[in-house]
Amino acid sequence: MSARNQGAPVAPRGQQLPALLDAVEVAEALRTTPRHVRRLVEERRIPFIKVGRFVRFDPAEIGTWLAGHRVQVTDRSKHTGW
Numbered sequence: 001m002s003a004r005n006q007g008a009p010v011a012p013r014g015q016q017l018p019a020l021l022d023a024v025e026v027a028e029a030l031r032t033t034p035r036h037v038r039r040l041v042e043e044r045r046i047p048f049i050k051v052g053r054f055v056r057f058d059p060a061e062i063g064t065w066l067a068g069h070r071v072q073v074t075d076r077s078k079h080t081g082w
Helices: 023-030 034-042 059-068
Strands: 049-051 054-056
Touching: 023 034
Parallel strands: none
Antiparallel strands: 049 054
16 A cells, blocks of 8 residues: 555445535535535534545435434424414
């Protein structure tokens, strides 16, 4: 292994690395703007990967992140005054 690749994540033989998304693609998937996605990155509120100076997103991590931000439905009939 060369010094340049030392410590770099490598997919096990026979497996492919995940196709990473950029901010525009994540914004399209979330139905928001790239600017909002970049702000989430700056505030460290969304999982991302730095590839040199580029910011990329693993679709599986974004899915997990979305699941963690899901708001559960509540039964409004249990609330008084509604």
